[in-house]
Amino acid sequence: MIDRHQVGARALEHIRHLSVDIGPRGAGTEGERRGAEYAADRMKEWSQGVQIEPYRAYTTLTWPWGLVGLLLAASGALIWLSPLVASILATANLPIYYFVASGRRDIGVIFPKRASRNVVGKVPARGPGATPGSDGEAGRDREGGRAGLRRVVFLAHVDTTRASLLYAPKALKNLRMTHIFNMVSVLALFALSLTGLWAEGLLASPADAAARATAGYVLLGDRIVASVFGLIAAYGLGVLAHRELLMPHVHGANDNASGVGLALAVSEYFAGHPLETTEVWCVVTGSEETGYPAGAGRFVAAHLKELQDADILVLDNLGAGDLRYLRAEGIILPMRMDAGLMALARKVAERHPDWKVRDSVCNLGYTDATPALAAGLRALALWAEGPDGLLVNYHWPTDTFENIDARTVEQAAAFVLEIVEAIDRGEDRIRA
Structure with missing residues (x-):
């Protein structure tokens, strides 16, 4: 003793x-x-x-955060093909992000385990x-x-x-901003996919020409902004992949x-x-x-x-x-x-x-x-x-x-x- x-x-x-x-x-x-x-x-x-x-x-944290990033990237890409599919993915990402970022529930049931x-x-x-x-x-x-x-x-x-590159000494001070941007991305893609879905529906309706033109501009704007968020999420997935493939356990x-x-x-x-x-x-x-x-x-x-x-x-x-x-x-x-x-x-x-x-x-x-x-x-x-x-x-x-x-x-x-x-x-x- x-x-x-x-x-x-x-x-x-x-x-x-x-x-x-x-x-x-x-x-x-x-x-x-x-x-x-x-x-x-x-x-x-x-x-x-x-x-x-x-x-x-x-x-590894790459599983839950990678899932959030994958849904972000997919939503940003698929809004060009189907706002409906993009909205489904963006909606599914809301509770996943909430549980991962708040720590209030373990979503690990869907990941491989050791x-x-x-x-x-x-x-x-x-x-x-x-x-x-x-x-x-x-x-x-x-x-x-x-x-x-x-x-x-x-x-x-x-x-x-x-x-991870996210934890590099010069980058660490920005990690809080990265988390804030993740939250903004999840909420933004949810909103963009819904407005895109609305605009697509209006374009397919017998609305007047002015309304349809407005809907077209809204849909195009949604797709461009969503693509930016999706590309940034894809970059984040690359950082996670780099971490898993090339970085050591400390x-x-x-x-x-x-x-x-x-x-x-x-x-x-x-x-x-x-x-x-x-x-x-x-x-x-x-x-x-x-x-x-x-x-x-x-x-x-x-x-x-x-x-x-x-x-x-x-x-x-x-x-x-x-x-x-x-x-x-x-x-x-x-x-x-x-x-x-x-x-x-x-x-x-x-x-x-x-x-x-x-x-x-x-x-x-x-x-x-x-x-x-x-x-x-x-x-x-x-x-x-x-x-x-x-x-x-x-x-x-x-x-x-x-x-x-x-x-x-x-x-x-x-x-x-x-x-x-x-x-x-x-x-x-x-x-x-």
């Missing part, structure tokens, strides 16, 4: 092993499997039982009366507070992504060996120094870098009843930069983090002004918090940002152990320890 001052160093050991000794850990690959096995082996040293929960998931897994280790509380209720949930007192066992759950994904020291390393190290510390009435779950997930955090989604679905009164802390990209706690996450219609946990993180941060901790928003994607928030659970995601407000070495080959900042890891370890200890004291609830 380790002492408090050793937690950061132990996390660095895990980060090094995952990113150097194992290396790239793409979803559904041998590297991801080895990363999960490493986490399981470490948990067995201090956890009271380790569960490996297998599932199958698609392995084996992945979550690893769950548990550290019991030490205090008297710290036993689960008969239904497996944390106990509650009559006023809605907590009695008996409380539960903190760490979520950290072990898989890594492929690099080593993922920051994203997210840092989160896994911290989850393992902090949990090991609490195994040797148990909390009074709070048990700790350490959950290492797979398949997060796929366009939907599938591992976290499977975990939430499998343990929903046990998580109803848990505090879920997502640890992601905590190896370089200044610490942040997220207020919300999502490309569109972002979901807000739990207000009580945000207030607690702010309170802990105020004790350490030299850490420069503040709140932030994830609007370039989502973390493992998304399935928990969508299920109505209490969750808070923690990460670190560079001076430009972006994740450091995000999804790029420079995400290596050499670029991990030990200072950030040490601060993250101390930050997480203090948050969990405050939860054990009941400080995570907003009082009226």
